Amino acid sequence: xxxxxxxxxxxxxxxxTATAVSNRVSRRQAGRWAAQQEAEAPQQQYAPPPPPAPxxxxxxxxxxxxxxxxxxxQLKEQGVxxxxxxxxxxxxxxxx
Numbered sequence: 001x002x003x004x005x006x007x008x009x010x011x012x013x014x015x016x017t018a019t020a021v022s023n024r025v026s027r028r029q030a031g032r033w034a035a036q037q038e039a040e041a042p043q044q045q046y047a048p049p050p051p052p053a054p055x056x057x058x059x060x061x062x063x064x065x066x067x068x069x070x071x072x073x074q075l076k077e078q079g080v081x082x083x084x085x086x087x088x089x090x091x092x093x094x095x096x
Contacts, residue, residue: 068093
């Protein structure tokens with residue numbers, strides 16, 4: 001019986017030591033990753049958004065829409081666009 005207790009005690013010590021070492025390694029690695037992310041964070045700055053495009057003149061806008069509608073009509077006649085796709089694109093152009 002004493003040999004059995006000694007074996008169980010040795011197993012408990014080994015398992016406890018292995019758990020402690022594993023936890024310490026995990027905490028140390030997590031700390032390294034956090035430090036690495038903090039060091040990289042200032043380098044990941046985003047560029048400011050581009051300024052909005054200037055509004056086109058009323059004449060340019062209408063001629064642009066007419067040109068787009070003509071292109072859509074040609075694509076529909078060629079069979080590239082279905083009737084539904086044509087209607088969606090037409091409403092998008094006229095709505096903008």
